Amino acid sequence: MPLHISRLAKVGSNYLQGSDFPVRMVFDHVMPSVRTAVGIFHEAFKQQNDQTNEIRITIVLSPDPDLPQPKDLHDCNVFVYAELLPAPPSPPITISIQRGFRKNPLIKDTQWAQERKEISQRRRSDEDEVVLQGLSDGCLFEGLSSNFGVLVNGILYTPPKGTVLEGATLELILLVCEENNIQVIREFPKIDQIHEWQGAFISSTTRCLLPINTIRIPETGLEVQLPIPPVFEHIAQLFKEKMIQNSTDVYSPSSSLL
Structure with missing residues (x-):
């Protein structure tokens, strides 16, 4: 939860330029709605306890449409959606490489949701994700709903910070790599070096x-097995x-970011 709230605060500050969204303030602002949504979810699915251990929570901060110029957090509405966490895809995992890029990699907005829908229509039915390739340089950025990385000579490569929307999952992956002396280099994986890869991955919630x-x-019609x-x-x-260490008890009114 701390990572997610920090990202939400950062996105809010970027969206409302000139406004500051302190992480503590964002946490206090959204947690009552999170608790309510989770409570409603459990009430609706209380007969299916074996299926409700993991919940995916989506939090949306939206400027109040009745205000011509929203200035701070209190001018934003909070929407929270709780649902069963979908099971991860089963192997074998297949992705395709398509040309495209996110215009604003620092913000997860509704415009990108529409743009990625159009790219996704090119995906074959047995493909789990589309990873975006730069228009001319062969750099690989991110998936439509995931981050992307490769392993070369025992080193993890993933795009430079600020060039993709870095999900909380990737942030945590990079953190555990740092803590456990697993070398990471923030450079774009290159499609023309694919035969040097020892492996590749996507990451998301x-x-x-x-x-x-x-x-x-x-x-090119190329298909590579990794x-x-x-x-x-x-x-x-x-x-x-x-992830367990960094979890937050959403049921407790005294929940802390620490």
């Missing part, structure tokens, strides 16, 4: 760190342990 088995490049390096499983386990 529902996928954690999900190794990729097959990469398709429709432009191995699954043992370090991916190691990182995934470290991630799960760290």
Whole structure:
């Protein structure tokens, strides 16, 4: 929860330029709605306790439409949606590489939701994700709903900070890598170096760190099979342990960011 709230505060500050969204203030502002949404969810599914252990919570901060110039957090409405966390895709995992990019990589907004829908229509039915490639340089950015990384010579490569919308899952993955001396380099994976990759992955809330088995490049017709390096499983386990450590009790009114 702390990582998610920090990202929400950052996005809010970027969206309402000139406004400051302190993390503590955002936490206090959204948590009552989160508690209410989770409570309603459990009430609706109380007969299915075996299925409600993991919930995905979506929080939306939206400027009040009745205010011509929203200036701060109190001018924003909070919308919270709670749902069962979807099961991660089952192997083998196949992705395709498509040309495209996010115009504003620092903000998850509704415009991007529409743009990625159009790109997603090019995806084949057996493909789990589309990873975006730069228009001319072969740099690989991110998935439509995930982050992307590769392993080369035992080093994890993922795009530079600020060039993609860095999800909370990737942030936590990078943190456990740093804490456990797993080397990470913030450079774009390059499509023309694909045969040097020891493995590739996508990451998101529902996928954690999900190794990729097959990469398709429709432009060239190339299809590459990738191995699954043992370090991916190691990182995934470290991630799960760290996620539990960083969790927040949403039911307690005295919940803390720490």
